Structures are given as structure tokens and as C-alpha cells.
Amino acid sequence: xxxxxxxxxxxxxxxxxxxxxxxxxxxxxxxxxxxxxxxxxxxxxxxxxxxxxxxxxxxxxxxxxxxxxxxxxxxxxxxxxxxxxxxxxxxxxxxxxxxxxxxxxxxxxxxxxxxxxxxxxxxxxxxxxxxxxxxxxxxxxxxxxxxxxxxxxxxxxxxxxxxxxxxxxxxxxxxxxxxxxxxxxxxxxxxxxxxxxxxxxxxxxxxxxxxxxxxxxxxxxxxxxxxxxxxxxxxxxxxxxxxxxxxxxxxxxxxxxxxxxxxxxxxxxxxxxxxxxxxxxxxxxxxxxxxxxxxxxxxxxxxxxxxxxxxxxxxxxxxxxxxxxxxxxxxxxxxxxxxxxxxxxxxxxxxxxxxxxxxxxxxxxxxxxxxxxxxxxxxxxxxxxxxxxxxxxxxxxxxxxxxxxxxxxxxxxxxxxxxxxxxxxxxxxxxxxxxxxxxxxxxxxxxxxxxxxxxxxxxxxxxxxxxxxxxxxxxxxxxxxxxxxxxxxxxxxxxxxxxxxxxxxxxxxxxxxxxxxxxxxxxxxxxxxxxxxxxxxxxxxxxxxxxxxxxxxxxxxxxxxxxxxxxxxxxxxxxxxxxxxxxxxxxxxxxxxxxxxxxxxxxxxxxxxxxxxxxxxxxxxxxxxxxxxxxxxxxxxxxxxxxxxxxxxxxxxxxxxxxxx
Numbered sequence: 134x135x136x137x138x139x140x141x142x143x144x145x146x147x148x149x150x151x152x153x154x155x156x157x158x159x160x161x162x163x164x165x166x167x168x169x170x171x172x173x174x175x176x177x178x179x180x181x182x183x184x185x186x187x188x189x190x191x192x193x194x195x196x197x198x199x200x201x202x203x204x205x206x207x208x209x210x211x212x213x214x215x216x217x218x219x220x221x222x223x224x225x226x227x228x229x230x231x232x233x234x235x236x237x238x239x240x241x242x243x244x245x246x247x248x249x250x251x252x253x254x255x256x257x258x259x260x261x262x263x264x265x266x267x268x269x270x271x272x273x274x275x276x277x278x279x280x281x282x283x284x285x286x287x288x289x290x291x292x293x294x295x296x297x298x299x300x301x302x303x304x305x306x307x308x309x310x311x312x313x314x315x316x317x318x319x320x321x322x323x324x325x326x327x328x329x330x331x332x333x334x335x336x337x338x339x340x341x342x343x344x345x346x347x348x349x350x351x352x353x354x355x356x357x358x359x360x361x362x363x364x365x366x367x368x369x370x371x372x373x374x375x376x377x378x379x380x381x382x383x384x385x386x387x388x389x390x391x392x393x394x395x396x397x398x399x400x401x402x403x404x405x406x407x408x409x410x411x412x413x414x415x416x417x418x419x420x421x422x423x424x425x426x427x428x429x430x431x432x433x434x435x436x437x438x439x440x441x442x443x444x445x446x447x448x449x450x451x452x453x454x455x456x457x458x459x460x461x462x463x464x465x466x467x468x469x470x471x472x473x474x475x476x477x478x479x480x481x482x483x484x485x486x487x488x489x490x491x492x493x494x495x496x497x498x499x500x501x502x503x504x505x506x507x508x509x510x511x512x513x514x515x516x517x518x519x520x521x522x523x524x525x526x527x528x529x530x531x532x533x534x535x536x537x538x539x540x541x542x543x544x545x546x547x548x549x550x551x552x553x554x555x556x557x558x559x560x561x562x563x564x565x566x567x568x569x570x571x572x573x574x575x576x577x578x579x580x581x582x583x584x585x586x587x588x589x590x591x592x593x594x595x596x597x598x599x600x601x602x603x604x605x606x607x608x609x610x611x612x613x614x615x616x617x618x619x620x621x622x623x624x625x626x627x628x629x630x631x632x633x634x635x636x637x638x639x640x641x642x643x644x645x646x647x648x649x650x651x652x653x654x655x656x657x658x659x660x661x662x663x664x665x666x667x668x669x670x671x672x673x674x675x676x677x678x679x680x681x682x683x684x685x686x687x688x689x690x691x692x693x694x695x696x697x698x699x700x701x702x703x704x705x706x707x708x709x710x711x712x713x714x715x716x717x718x719x720x721x722x723x724x725x726x727x728x729x730x731x732x733x734x735x736x737x738x739x740x741x742x743x744x745x746x747x748x749x750x751x752x753x754x755x756x757x758x759x760x761x762x763x764x765x766x767x768x769x770x771x772x773x774x775x776x777x778x779x780x781x782x783x784x785x786x787x788x789x790x791x792x793x794x
Contacts, residue, residue: 177495200233247736251281288349293324316338383423419434441458449622476489479524486513503516511541545559574668592657610633624707624708634667635671655681668724677785680731684744704727728759733762
């Protein structure tokens, strides 16, 4: 912990807080770890004098927008709130020193099932002058335009104006009114104060998105490559403009399935080039490509072991100053000399919280919003003044955990059954770093095209606080380790991925860390699938199975996107053949010997609630011990503090009863 956080922790303890773990109160422990963070997003005003943030409700998915000054003792001022049913605030950004643009997200039921949507609105920081920015011509077109657009250029030199990507849908209900014949993706110059709209780039039916140079010039256009019937082929074609011209020229083609080709992500105005990702030796690397007609490419950063998967951008114009990659721990490489020196200085000042991230900056880049955290520290935000060379704390993410000892996370590798070394993260209970024979949880991540990283994780920390050893495997099928690790391992080659997950449990036992009679598996989304399928593939290895929002039937998943243009891609991702039935827990429920506990929200668009209902019916038919806990109105992420607390308490009770301790 930093001095700032230690001081707060001592003050908190002096105020009469009790030690959660010592009290052995599972309900209180579950409530503290299950709570949404005190602050969900933080953004710095253009002049660096204020921050805007979202504060979650104690119950439900709602949250409120607040603004406060960066000076010590500044009081938060309420701006607006969203109920979370279904409109949920996701983030707010500054469009001027007195005005915000915020996004809402939700999932609603329509005639053909669940429909997700986003909308953008602008509002003054005193709560006045609310303007809806998303294209909403009338009730009919609202349902067609599920994405409410996004800002592609914040135009920091203009007061309250932005360039906004907006989708226009032809609407016969508008008759001959203006806008009724517009169709496709357009870029509009939007005055967020008056809602005056000027067409900046006319609607284009072939366009998917645009990239500007951060100074109001559109330089790159993307287009999805489709079949004659409109089905997405999984490729994106990119085009560019020479500086100061209008015609589009071919730039590159990117395969979103194989990740081959150059994928531009940001344009550097001063250097007249695009930064983008492209594979080298089977792993993603960062390149630049000249936009002067030469198409010259240069390698910026690559690794022989993992993907280089993020750029580090500064300011309202998103100037690229470096990149990052994750091996055991995420590392940042700064290509800008000034920021390299700055990062080294911040690293020394915040040595106890080595996860450092520049979250935002003032327009002139003199004031920086910094996040710092660690494996055993949820983190805090700081303001760094580059001119005054001062670093001052702003707020913690989770005050309730300041008095709770948190566990360290150790990167390890373990051998799979074929000898492949699998990277993973081991978390042991605080104070029991050398203990043996512990109750243990294998915690596979979601995705499968994702990976766990070193840092604070509320779910694994809850289990550690309750005395469990936790192992999070980055099984084959995980993202970030290159083609050979990822390709087809999630579902088509599920035996490899699930085999790695099972071997994680076996390793805990052979190392003496886990008591084999007290070994459980818990997973969310694909991790929930992995938990159930491990029960099928290795009956008896895990003595309790917990699956949150799990996939349970690959055949159902394969058909789940048939109403969308990506249906062919989804079908190919799952594949066809014997592995579909063999890899479906709901089709093999009679093989599962351990008791099963499942959780699922009824408005889950990512994984349909029907998947858990199907599994429950199969377990019932197999006369297995199971329970399905339903969260009405919640989606895939169960982003509700009370719901998560209830879930954690139920899991803890279930593990104790299932494993007899």
C-alpha cells in the first residue's frame, strides 16, 4: 500500500471497523467483496481542474454522475442518474469544462428476443441542458439503430462540438421529412449545446466506421466484407485518404477470425501515419503505416512470447506514446522520451502499486489522471501535475477493503498432461502462503478469447479471504499468447482447453496445496462452461461445481446468432461434428458426479438464460444434485452489489456443504 492508502486504512480502523475475516461473517465478507467499486469510471476535465465519475447504487444496476474539483476537500456535486432498469450508465467524458457526454447501455425484450442498445447524451455539470445525441428519428427507427453512435473526435479546440459516428436508418413512417431517406453510417458535426447537426461525412451503406486524425480530418474508413446475401465474411477492408484530399484509397484488409492483416486503430496527424496491429511470427505486434501513398510500414513493438495488444494514448487527441503487453505481469513500453522518464518517476513514487495507468489528461497534457493498483490493492486515482511536479491522491476504488488483508497473487506454470507448461495465477489465503492441504478453487476465465492478468480480482480475493487456495489457468484457447495457443481450442478443441483446466486441479493436489476432498471449480461464462464440462470430462476430480451464466449446449450456441449477419462466423467458430454433442454438458449431464450450483440473469444477451434452464432440466433428469439461482432482470455481468453478495454467500455455503467442512 502507498502511504496515502495506509493512512486511510488506519483512520478507518480507528473508527471502529471490525476485521472481516476474523469475524468469520460470510454475509459481511460477501457484501464487501461483491460490492461494485465506489468509483466506476473517472475522467479529467479539459483544463484539468475537475473530475467526473460514476457512483454505483448500493442495490440494483443504477448509478449516478458526480463532478468534483481536484483540490483537497472538494465536495462532489450530483449531475444526473440512471436507474439501471434497463438504462445503465457506462461512462462519461468531458466535451467542455462545463459539459459531459455520457453513454447509457441496456438490454430490453423485443418481439424476437433480447436486444442490447446504447445511447449517448450530453449534459451540463449542473444538470441542465440535457441533449440526446444518438440518432432517434422515431420509435420505429430506434429499434433498428441499436448502437447509438459514438464520438470519434472530441475537437478539443471547439467548445462543445464533436464529430460523431451515427447510423441512419430509412424510415417510411417519416414520409418526406428530412432524414427519412438517409441510410448508412455517417459522421456528423454535432453541437452538443444546441443539437445543431451538420453532415461531415455523408451516410455510406458500405461504411462500418471511420478514424480521424484528432484534428477534425477523417483519414480512414472501414468496411465489412460480406457475401451477396449480406452475411459477414469476417474480414474488414480499410481505406485511407491522402492528407487534404477526398478520394478513398485501399489501405489494408484484416481478417477478424485469423487476425491476419493490418488493423489500423489511431492516426498520428503530425507524422501522417496510422498505428495498427499486425501479426509477426504468429503473434500480434504494433506497427505504423504511412498515409502518404508509400504504404511504408515500421515495427513499433513485438514480443516473441505474447501479443503486443494495447497502445498507450495521451490527451484529447489520443497521441500514442507507447504500448503494453502482458506476460506474467502487464508491462508498458514508452516510445515518447518524456513519458518514459515520467513513468519511471511514477513507478518509484508508487512502488507498492506497480499497475500504473495514465487514464486521462488535460488538453495541454500538463495534468495527468493516474490509476495505481496491485494484486492485493484494488487501487486509487491520483492527479499528477507535470509543471508543479506534484502527485496528489483523489480517491480509492474500494474503501471498504482498506481494513481487510488481501492476498498476493503469484504467477506460476504447471504441466498439462502432454507436458505443455500452462501459465496461471495462484492466490493463497492471506497469512497462509506456505500452507498445505487447503480447500481450493480452480477458477477458469470467460471468453474463451480472453485471459487472466495479474492484479486485483474481487472473485478470487473473496475465496482467498474465506480460506481457499485459488488457481486461475490461462488454458490453451486463451487470448494473448499467439496463434498456436489460441486457435480453435475453446470449443472445436474443447478437450485441450478443458484438459488444461482439469490439470490445474490435479497440480494443486500433487503439490500438496489442495486437499483432494476439498477441490472445487467455479467459472463464469465460458468459465462456467469449463466448470460443467470438467465435471463431464473428469468425474470425481472436482467435488463441487459452480457455473455462473454458463454455456451448456454447443448446438444451441451454434444456432444462437442465426438472425444476425455474423451467423456463419458463429457457426464456424463452434464447428460441427461429434465434438458438439460430446462437448455439451447438458448432453452429458449423467456423467457429472459432483453437486452443481448455477447462477444466471434472465436478461443475459451474451449467454441466453435458456442455457442454464436446459442444464437444470438435464441434471434433474439425471437425478443429480443441483440448484439454479435466477436473477430476474439482470444481464450477463450481474452488475448488482446485492445480487453479487447473495451469490458469493450461496457459493460459500454450497462449497462447505458439498465438501463437508
